[in-house]
Amino acid sequence: MLHFSGLRAMLSLSLNSSSVSPPKFPPHSSFSRRSMRSWIRSPCLRRKNLGFWSWPKAVLSAERAVENGGGKAEEAEEYDAIVIGSGIGGLVAATQLAVKGARVLVLEKYVIPGGSSGFYQRDGFTFDVGSSVMFGFSEKGNLNLITQALEAVDCKLQVIPDPTTVHFHLPDNLSVRVHREYDMFISELVNHFPHEKEGIHRFYNECWKIFNSLNSLELKSLEEPIYLFGQFFKKPVECLTLAFYLPQNAGDIARKFIKDPQLLSFIDAECFIVSTVNALHTPMINASMVLCDRHFGGINYPVGGVGGIAKALANGLVNKGSKLLYKANVTNIVLKDGKAVGVRLSDGREFFAKTVISNATRWDTFGKLLKVDDIPQEEKNFQKIYLKAPSFLSIHMGVKAFVLPPDTDCHHFILEDNWDKLEMPYGSIFLSIPTVLDPSLTPEGHHIFHIFTTSSLEDWQGLSRKEYEEKKELVADEIITRLEKKLFPGLKDSIVLKEVGTPKTHRRFLARDSGTYGPMPRNVPKGLLGMPFNTTAINGLYCVGDSCFPGQGVIAVAFSGIMCAHRVAADLGLEKRAPVLDAAFLRFLGWLRTIA
């Protein structure tokens, strides 16, 4: 049997013997902050971007989507695939399958699509439920998976480039702006750590090596051997580079080049904002993806809000002849002779399909939807390696515009005085002000503050209704006070609207076990090696979303959707497949996960 360290040594050898081409990027661009701001504010864009009530034509309103997508699905019909949940993971899997000719039915518990990438409106303010930081949404390369997913259903959304991915406010008054222009970011970092100039270049260059390899591949299912071997044949150096880094973490690689503890803590913060764990626990491939895409394609915000992505995909799905049913709460996955053949809803309706894809988390899928005496060994292994990442306390606020100093950035990460608090509940604060980019999200003279901080369900359990409401107010007030002290004097007086969500809110509205935002390694992981792909131990049942490879993040779940659709299409006979090779290869991948 091939031992893990042997495999790693073999890959290392083959990498060293074949010369890895130097990074093609970082790019040098003449992009200027001022020119972008004036472009954003150009009357031409304003005329087109007027927010929610003037979505691009292809996007349905929530109400119309319910009417059009839902209501018409017949229980007697048999579909090629049923998708449980319309998060970005589920929608990408569904639309990709629909484009390949499959008949798909998406069942969503809530009244609009998008899950944690959805939106809601109050008093003229349009809030993103979750992230406002969109990776993979550019016009360039192979990794713009959100753009590609939309294009597949003939959709294109107008976007606004963000000049600064995030502005870090860290202990010892370390303030770092991650500029869209790579050179500007690197020189700002080198200014803070001149003695680590070489280490900084070498660490980020290592990230570019991985990013460039990823960006050179056509991304499809890593569980489909004909495709994967084809990629190895066409791009051997790039594939071996990725295989080499697959079991590695960003923190170990940073430590090869960097010694300064404060700079290593900065790299921890860089990883934490996308993985909720430090760099030693963050897979190097994931870190490279986000640390480079923000400079390659850049972070781009969809005009009118993030909710437009899910709405456009939902609309595209219906236009391709598939169906989407809202207020459809799946409670059971129906098995026949051990194979997933359909689902049962809380109102008793049943739908049947050749395959079932769950966009619910793996904990929900195997803990609640699948009624079996014992969960499959593969899932036990997954739960042994990964636990549920914490949920968030989120505060959505409408504020008066006076509170924003000129040139405030859109996204901020605040860790005030102590690096040790990075991973503690409420230790750090995330803040997005999407109206810096798109003023159409609020009534004139206002901004949106979306504040979030990690929090776990346990902290909110066992309280009476009154205690729960009081605690929400108290905790939110503490967070707002911290922000007021650090960055925005007068913040409290500027608030015109405030809504506080807890892990219970996330659990209720997103149907996520404990309100979790995905898996987090229990111990130091072997990079991405332990992450399950889309197939499961149950014949006909697939998973998609953030508890599948490569994990949390909108672009990550979009990739999971693309991979899932490819594997399912192959199993449905809509893509090439080699059954004997498949069985052997899936067994090999299963074995690889056991050594993680």
Ligand SMILES: NC(=O)c1ccc[n+]([C@@H]2O[C@H](COP(=O)([O-])OP(=O)(O)OC[C@H]3O[C@@H](n4cnc5c(N)ncnc54)[C@H](O)[C@@H]3O)[C@@H](O)[C@H]2O)c1
């Ligand atoms: N702050 C951030 O950066 C941020 C915020 C939000 C989301 N995100 C990213 O989005 C990712 C999640 O995307 P995703 O696609 O995996 O999942 P998701 O949670 O966004 O979507 C799952 C959908 O499935 C639906 N659902 C669940 N169980 C169901 C059932 N039994 N019946 C019917 N519908 C059901 C939910 O209502 C939801 O709409 C997160 O990991 C996160 O990284 C990031």
Ligand SMILES: CC(C)=CCC/C(C)=C/C=C/C(C)=C/C=C/C(C)=C/C=C/C=C(C)/C=C/C=C(C)/C=C/C=C(\C)CCC=C(C)C
């Ligand atoms: C299989 C075998 C054995 C071998 C093979 C080899 C190969 C070829 C491999 C390959 C691989 C691949 C392709 C991979 C891929 C990957 C990917 C794509 C990944 C991705 C990732 C992504 C991510 C992770 C992302 C994330 C993001 C996030 C989470 C975000 C978030 C955000 C936030 C939170 C915001 C912040 C805010 C403030 C600050 C305010």
